[in-house]
Amino acid sequence: MTRAIDHARLKRIFDKPELARLLERLQNRFERGIAGPTLTLPNPTLGERKAIAALLGRPPGSGHSIRIAIADLEAVIQKGELAPDLRTVVASLCGPLRDLASKKAAEQQAWQAVFEGIEADVNPQAIETWLDKLRTDGLLKRLAKGDPQTATILLHQALSVIRQLPGQGQTLSTLAANTLGDAHALDTGCPVATLVKRALKQIELSASLNDKTEETNREQWASAGILVGGAITSTVLVLNLPATGDSLTGNIIHQARQHGQPLWLTLRQLVRDPSQWQVDGRTIYICENPAVVAEAADRLGTDCAPLVCTYGQPRAAVNHLLSQLQVAGAKLAYHGDFDWPGITIANGIMRRFGARPWHFDEAAYRQAVVKGKMALKGRPVTAQWDVGLSEAMKEKEIAIPEERLLEILLKSLHLAKESS
Numbered sequence: 288m289t290r291a292i293d294h295a296r297l298k299r300i301f302d303k304p305e306l307a308r309l310l311e312r313l314q315n316r317f318e319r320g321i322a323g324p325t326l327t328l329p330n331p332t333l334g335e336r337k338a339i340a341a342l343l344g345r346p347p348g349s350g351h352s353i354r355i356a357i358a359d360l361e362a363v364i365q366k367g368e369l370a371p372d373l374r375t376v377v378a379s380l381c382g383p384l385r386d387l388a389s390k391k392a393a394e395q396q397a398w399q400a401v402f403e404g405i406e407a408d409v410n411p412q413a414i415e416t417w418l419d420k421l422r423t424d425g426l427l428k429r430l431a432k433g434d435p436q437t438a439t440i441l442l443h444q445a446l447s448v449i450r451q452l453p454g455q456g457q458t459l460s461t462l463a464a465n466t467l468g469d470a471h472a473l474d475t476g477c478p479v480a481t482l483v484k485r486a487l488k489q490i491e492l493s494a495s496l497n498d499k500t501e502e503t504n505r506e507q508w509a510s511a512g513i514l515v516g517g518a519i520t521s522t523v524l525v526l527n528l529p530a531t532g533d534s535l536t537g538n539i540i541h542q543a544r545q546h547g548q549p550l551w552l553t554l555r556q557l558v559r560d561p562s563q564w565q566v567d568g569r570t571i572y573i574c575e576n577p578a579v580v581a582e583a584a585d586r587l588g589t590d591c592a593p594l595v596c597t598y599g600q601p602r603a604a605v606n607h608l609l610s611q612l613q614v615a616g617a618k619l620a621y622h623g624d625f626d627w628p629g630i631t632i633a634n635g636i637m638r639r640f641g642a643r644p645w646h647f648d649e650a651a652y653r654q655a656v657v658k659g660k661m662a663l664k665g666r667p668v669t670a671q672w673d674v675g676l677s678e679a680m681k682e683k684e685i686a687i688p689e690e691r692l693l694e695i696l697l698k699s700l701h702l703a704k705e706s707s
Contacts (some may be wrong), residue, residue: 456559537562
């Protein structure tokens with residue numbers, strides 16, 4: 288015979304503010320399928336202590352928590368003939384209990400199906416790491432707002448874009464329109480764009496995941512042969528770069544080198560109409576300030592070693608060119624301003640492209656600082672290639688613009704050209 292539920296007595300006994308947390312914990316326990324003989328109520332108030340003690344017929348006790356045996360609660364229910372069991376009591380007072388354990392299992396199965404469905408449609412060697420990371424870090428779930436169906440659509444859209452890469456210099460909007468039917472579907476912040484750029488990182492077509500700036504966004508897409516906004520405004524200044532090939536860009540670079548003339552190259556040229564670099568085993572020098580390039584062209588002309596200028600913090604065109612030169616076998620050497628922003632720029636270039644310092648160490652600084660007058664300002668930065676340089680700069684508190692070492696740099700560029 289099934290025991291009836293005494294709703295009136297249940298409410299009179301349990302429907303109290305002092306027992307609300309106990310009921311809430313019991314509800315969570317049953318809905319999540321949590322087993323175990325005891326339940327713990329942390330940091331109880333005095334009112335909660337007294338109410339639970341009265342319910343169980345025991346002293347209130349003390350301590351930072353109350354430990355309650357589930358069997359004791361069941362005994363209260365059975366002895367008082369209040370309901371068939373404790374689960375029924377909780378359902379009667381708190382409403383129908385959800386099967387959260389089954390719901391969670393179903394959700395996990397649905398998300399597993401999302402990835403199983405896409406794995407059969409991809410080259411695992413190319414983007415296996417991409418899928419594995421999406422499976423574990425929650426990015427896809429956030430982009431899909433927790434909906435497996437939306438996630439499946441986003442994954443297939445991202446894969447359709449990845450199949451078109453690397454591109455041959457087409458614009459991002461054209462890629463988006465032709466592949467996804469929406470010219471803005473790959474704009475920064477769009478879910479598919481986020482997924483594709485994550486894939487570029489995983490398959491090492493892109494060197495950075497940070498897309499907080501438009502320049503970095505340009506660089507990420509350029510690494511995959513795609514141009515953002517035409518990529519005309521992102522430029523790099525060069526002098527005497529050795530280039531060959533039948534491309535118009537290569538011919539322009541070659542002609543400029545024949546006359547020792549500086550040249551601005553756009554990211555569009557580097558991606559859409561690349562030249563072939565003849566730099567295997569050769570040293571390419573990098574400076575921070577265009578004044579160095581101008582003086583090198585004026586005073587050395589064709590007798591200057593190959594030179595690239597970052598023009599301050601490197602933009603997408605600079606990074607893309609340095610990446611091309613590195614892949615072509617060039618050895619890179621860097622010099623910049625002896626100030627904290629200059630050290631920051633150098634850290635990035637040396638770490639990313641394996642460049643070595645070019646008259647840009649503690650010895651060069653101590654030699655130049657003798658005639659220095661400019662105060663060194665800002666927060667100190669550790670020169671990762673030469674800790675002694677940073678310590679010397681903090682000691683002297685003098686900033687040295689790159690132009691102050693112009694004679695040393697020009698002599699070095701001339702000698703390097705003669706010995707090549």
